[in-house]
Amino acid sequence: MKLFQMEDTPADIVKVYPKASDIFKQTNINFCCKGNIPLSEAIEKKKEAIDGDAFLKDLNSAYQTWHEEGNVEINWDEMSSTELISHIVERHHHYLKEELEPIGFFVTKIFKVHGDKHPFLKDLYKYYHMFKVDMEAHMQEEENDLFPLIEAYDQEKDDKLFQEIKELNTVMEQDHELAEEFLTAMHNITDGFTPPVDACGSFRTTYARLAELEKNTIQHVHLENNLLFKPFMH
Incomplete structure (x- = not known):
């Protein structure tokens, strides 16, 4: 080691x-x-x-x-781009598709119920829904356009495909930076998703799910930026 x-x-x-x-x-x-x-x-x-x-x-x-403790590193370098895409879709895209709508419901609920007492919830509501719209469009573009190109390149190393992927990756990385800005804003607004002392059950549930969303999305972006896109950076 x-x-x-x-x-x-x-x-x-x-x-x-x-x-x-x-x-x-x-x-x-x-x-x-x-x-x-x-x-x-x-x-x-x-x-x-x-x-x-x-x-x-x-x-x-x-x-x-x-x-x-017996943990073993995943050898990402031995994983094909197609295998990595499957992992990202199953572990991260599926998670977002399942969670974005319910979390949006909770964020809206606590803003409507507690917004007068906690004015920062207005900004949380705003940033969350911008994040949601951004990620939904982002995942759709990846699954419909980018991922099929990368999977095709896995089979046939074509220069034209390489260039198309490289150009799309630039757009995806810009999306990632925007998503990270939204997550950072939400993290800061909520003091690291720490519920107020008087928080009700819905308030605490919202923050717990937002914290998990942040963790999953950061790992998601890491896998794409630093592993999946890396062969196409030169």
Whole structure:
């Protein structure tokens, strides 16, 4: 087992050790849309000071424990693009299709019931529904246009297909950045999805589902930006 170094990127670290995503999230280190820079640089870019050596030591200690517990890394590099697409659709697209509408109902409900006492719920309502519309259109374009092109390229390495995929990827990455902005706004508005002291059951359920949505979507974007799209970046 090779330990991580400061030269490794957050994106590559999460690729080997998925639970590192939780560590990066807690410290606001981006491993998703902007995760392809060395860890040392990512730490330097942070507004809040972090002891890099201590952070790396804790990261490697957690990784070793995870490994000793019998967890095994997925070798993403051995997975074909078609297999990766199946994983993304089953684990992430299906999740969003199941959750976006019900979460939207809860966000709307708490805004209507508690908006007078908690005015920030108006912005939560606004950002959530922009996120929902963006992701629904995004998934449709991926499944109808991008993914079939990548699967065709998996079978036949055609230069024209490569160029089409590369151009579409640029649009998809822009969508990802927008989705991340919406998630960040919702995260900040809700103090990290921490319910107010007087929160009712619906309030707490909404926040719990939003927290899970954030976690699933960040992993979703990571797999696409840093694995699926990567062969088409040159």
